[in-house]
Amino acid sequence: MTTSKPRAPRADGTRNREQLLEVATRVLASPGAETSMRAIAREAGVGIATLYRHFPTRESLVEAVYRDQVVRLTHGARELLDTLAPAAALRCWMDLFGNWIATKNGMLDTLLALIESGTVGHADTRDELLNAISSLLDAGRAAGDLRPDVTAEEVATSLIGIFTVAPQAGPAVTADRLLDILLDGLRPQARHS
Structure with a gap:
């Protein structure tokens, strides 16, 4: 046979x-x-x-887009670290994260149904994204570019806040400006004696 x-x-x-x-x-x-x-x-x-x-089905397309974007985010962190200094890699990755958030505009209802049905594992995605952020933070700490006391969860929460609020704040507040401010806050501060 x-x-x-x-x-x-x-x-x-x-x-x-x-x-x-x-x-x-x-x-x-x-x-x-x-x-x-x-x-x-x-x-x-x-x-x-x-x-x-x-x-x-529409659900299978939304699931494929969602999974593709998660892969791009997780692989993107490694690829950026291969070519950029850690702080610059983190800032570029923040833009990728913003694109990922934006992708959900036209698929939110379907995506929520997929998460509720267990087709898409929200916890798995969260872990993958936190690992990507951790790799960027770890590289930044090792290079002395980023503060040692910031966690991946804090960065993820800040990013979600920025991308949720910035579009509603009007033209005077842009996500790019807020991301730059966030990155400045992630840099080590000079100690004054």
């Missing part, structure tokens, strides 16, 4: 899936954008059947 290995996805199928994820991420992040499956397929330049072949 011969067992066959599962076939590797075709290159065009992989490309279509990546294009669909990219477009869905962008569309779902846009406030007030049309978030129908048909609109996502149209913008990705594929037929609706192709979208449904990769993502049979």
Whole structure:
């Protein structure tokens, strides 16, 4: 009896899936954008059947976007540390985190239903994100760029606060400015005697 290995996805199928994820991420992040499956397929330049072949339901698409963004955040921390000083890597990662938060605009209801059903593990995601922040903080501490007394939980809570409040504060307060202030507060302070 011969067992066959599962076939590797075709290159065009992989490309279509990546294009669909990219477009869905962008569309779902846009406030007030049309978030129908048909609109996502149209913008990705594929037929609706192709979208449904990769993502049979809206829930499966939202879950894939969510998981893709978490992977980008966790891998992003390592990649940034490979190319930037720790404090600069942390600041760039804060922008990635903001993009991740923004992605939830058009998928919040579906995402909450996925979390409630246990399809998406909120605790697992939280742990992955805290580990990414910890790696940035640890590198910053080792380099002397970041304070030793700040926890990943404190940074995560600050980021959620910034990205929740800044859009409602009006044009005078921007998330970028608040992130810069946060980063300044994470730097070691000179001690005066």
